[in-house]
Amino acid sequence: MNSDFTLAIHSLTLLALQPDRMSTSEYIAESAGVHPVRIRKVLSLLKKHGFIKSKEGTGGGFIFALELSEVNLWDIYKITSEGALQPKCPESNEQCIVGANMQSVLFTIFLGAEDHLGEYLKNCT
Amino acid sequence: MNSDFTLAIHSLTLLALQPDRMSTSEYIAESAGVHPVRIRKVLSLLKKHGFIKSKEGTGGGFIFALELSEVNLWDIYKITSEGALQPKCPESNEQCIVGANMQSVLFTIFLGAEDHLGEYLKNCT
DNA sequence: CCAATCTGTATCGTTTATCATTACAGTATA
DNA sequence: TATACTGTAATGATAAACGATACAGATTGG
Numbered sequence: 001m002n003s004d005f006t007l008a009i010h011s012l013t014l015l016a017l018q019p020d021r022m023s024t025s026e027y028i029a030e031s032a033g034v035h036p037v038r039i040r041k042v043l044s045l046l047k048k049h050g051f052i053k054s055k056e057g058t059g060g061g062f063i064f065a066l067e068l069s070e071v072n073l074w075d076i077y078k079i080t081s082e083g084a085l086q087p088k089c090p091e092s093n094e095q096c097i098v099g100a101n102m103q104s105v106l107f108t109i110f111l112g113a114e115d116h117l118g119e120y121l122k123n124c125t
Numbered sequence: 126m127n128s129d130f131t132l133a134i135h136s137l138t139l140l141a142l143q144p145d146r147m148s149t150s151e152y153i154a155e156s157a158g159v160h161p162v163r164i165r166k167v168l169s170l171l172k173k174h175g176f177i178k179s180k181e182g183t184g185g186g187f188i189f190a191l192e193l194s195e196v197n198l199w200d201i202y203k204i205t206s207e208g209a210l211q212p213k214c215p216e217s218n219e220q221c222i223v224g225a226n227m228q229s230v231l232f233t234i235f236l237g238a239e240d241h242l243g244e245y246l247k248n249c250t
Numbered sequence: 251c252c253a254a255t256c257t258g259t260a261t262c263g264t265t266t267a268t269c270a271t272t273a274c275a276g277t278a279t280a
Numbered sequence: 281t282a283t284a285c286t287g288t289a290a291t292g293a294t295a296a297a298c299g300a301t302a303c304a305g306a307t308t309g310g
Contacts, residue, residue: 151285180285186286
């Protein structure tokens with residue numbers, strides 16, 4: 001998994017702590033220790049899905065758009081990293097019926113696991 | 126996550142279907158669609174932890190060492206891919222108390238999620 | 251209207267992770 | 281002693297992740 005998921009949560013947490021004013025990508029990037037452009041890319045996704053709003057121009061930035069209770073980890077995971085857990089099954093011979101089954105079963109498990117516990121963190125830190 | 130976890134399960138599944146004879150790394154590799162050396166590396170880990178036995182020389186190979194019911198996904202994950210889910214928290218300023226917390230909390234969640242559902246697959250495919 | 255400040259994206263180059271491949275030593279078998 | 285394996289190290293190719301730069305579009309304030 002790449003760090004988009006982590007960055008998204010870091011950013012949302014930060015935004016949740018600043019409900020009144022807009023936060024710039026530079027501010028968030030500094031806190032997360034990454035490049036502002038990366039933050040903008042990730043937050044662009046979150047915006048597209050309605051988690052945050054953004055405003056361009058002077059005094060612009062990003063701001064939370066929902067109630068904290070409406071956010072759960074699984075949603076964010078889906079947006080930022082869907083498929084990252086999915087292993088590969090390179091084509092093989094007879095026996096890769098095993099492989100194909102395994103892939104879907106494992107995927108289901110990881111899905112189920114996250115879905116099950118995703119809500120546990122919906123009231124972040 | 127890299128594919129060691131997947132390969133380990135694929136291999137174990139295969140070995141479980143061949144409880145009588147030894148399987149060579151080449152046989153397993155062909156089924157999994159990867160290079161035999163990769164299989165040996167992964168199975169070397171599994172052997173080190175007692176899941177399988179191996180024998181060198183002619184007629185050698187790998188064979189299951191436990192009951193299927195003694196194997197659970199989480200154990201295998203720990204062996205092959207521990208830390209792969211762990212995101213990074215590049216050092217940052219004041220606010221990375223957030224980051225540090227997040228890291229451990231997320232880690233706990235993924236751990237808990239897998240642990241919780243790991244047993245579901247202990248009777249593989 | 252113009253300068254300053256942000257977002258939104260695309261692009262390029264570097265680093266890092268993953269994997270295949272080769273090579274070779276050690277071990278068992280026949 | 282030749283053959284068929286495991287065990288492991290080393291090298292190189294490929295791909296993914298990321299930083300950095302550049303620039304267009306939007307908004308604000310003077």
